[in-house]
Amino acid sequence: MNAQIHTEGIVIAIDGPSGSGKSSTSRGVATAKALRYLDTGAMYRALTWWMLQRGIDVSDPTAVAGAATTPTITMGTDPAAPTVHVDGTDVAQAIRSQEVTANVSAVASVPAVRERLVALQREMITEAREHTSGIVVEGRDITTVVAPDAQVKLFLTASQEARAHRRSAEVHSEDVAGTQEALALRDRLDSSRALSPLTQTAEATELDSTGLTLEEVIALVAGLAEEARAAA
Ligand SMILES: Nc1ncnc2c1ncn2[C@@H]1O[C@H](COP(=O)(O)OP(=O)(O)O)[C@@H](O)[C@H]1O
Numbered sequence: 220m221n222a223q224i225h226t227e228g229i230v231i232a233i234d235g236p237s238g239s240g241k242s243s244t245s246r247g248v249a250t251a252k253a254l255r256y257l258d259t260g261a262m263y264r265a266l267t268w269w270m271l272q273r274g275i276d277v278s279d280p281t282a283v284a285g286a287a288t289t290p291t292i293t294m295g296t297d298p299a300a301p302t303v304h305v306d307g308t309d310v311a312q313a314i315r316s317q318e319v320t321a322n323v324s325a326v327a328s329v330p331a332v333r334e335r336l337v338a339l340q341r342e343m344i345t346e347a348r349e350h351t352s353g354i355v356v357e358g359r360d361i362t363t364v365v366a367p368d369a370q371v372k373l374f375l376t377a378s379q380e381a382r383a384h385r386r387s388a389e390v391h392s393e394d395v396a397g398t399q400e401a402l403a404l405r406d407r408l409d410s411s412r413a414l415s416p417l418t419q420t421a422e423a424t425e426l427d428s429t430g431l432t433l434e435e436v437i438a439l440v441a442g443l444a445e446e447a448r449a450a451a
């Protein structure tokens with residue numbers, strides 16, 4: 220009888236501020252290395268979208284906590300076509316609205332929300348570890364809280380100017396200064412909340428993408444993934 224050889228999938232954790240390139244880098248690496256892809260920010264956005272739809276006052280932590288576990292959130296982890304559904308509704312477009320973007324940090328600061336979504340994220344990571352070649356997970360607390368045992372841990376950065384230019388180009392806005400201000404505000408909120416704030420630690424490798432193309436960043440991270448796989 221042949222003994223079954225089981226290789227555990229690798230986990231690549233990427234944190235960083237808004238517009239640093241987490242989503243595009245993660246998708247690119249996952250595609251290049253045949254890994255799954257999880258955008259945890261999309262999960263916080265999905266819950267925020269649902270609360271806004273329901274008329275829940277998202278500035279009231281008690282109201283947010285009371286509704287945190289109600290809707291079903293389902294994430295598709297194919298990097299070629301990631302999906303996000305709330306109670307069966309495809310919200311991929313809706314969660315990118317300005318209204319959701321402006322309110323997501325408040326929702327993400329509520330402990331009951333984080334407790335629920337972190338548990339869901341860990342379940343998905345375990346599933347990918349056990350049944351696939353691995354997963355790239357990106358967000359704000361992945362290297363520190365969600366998957367501190369990941370084989371590759373990165374803190375992706377870029378200058379405020381570069382991030383504002385990238386985001387403005389993405390949404391076809393000419394108001395780069397306004398975009399930069401909005402990014403800075405969200406970064407401040409995400410970095411100063413009490414629970415699991417965006418934090419750069421010594422355990423995560425810093426990768427400054429300011430002067431690099433997306434392709435260069437993807438190649439660097441794919442190289443780290445290759446090394447981690449070889450060492451596994
Ligand atoms: N190294 C890079 N150079 C230039 N543009 C980039 C780079 N990385 C990402 N981008 C672009 O910047 C925008 C924001 O990137 P995104 O991956 O959404 O960042 P984040 O997930 O960190 O908010 C996207 O339009 C993306 O294509």
Ligand SMILES: Nc1ccn([C@H]2C[C@H](O)[C@@H](COP(=O)(O)OP(=O)(O)O)O2)c(=O)n1
Nearest residue numbers: 237238259260261263323327358359360409
């Ligand atoms: N792991 C995570 C991921 C996102 N969040 C919160 C904080 C972020 O401002 C929002 C939205 O995240 P998202 O990654 O979509 O943000 P950007 O792509 O940078 O605009 O969610 C979080 O608190 N923890």
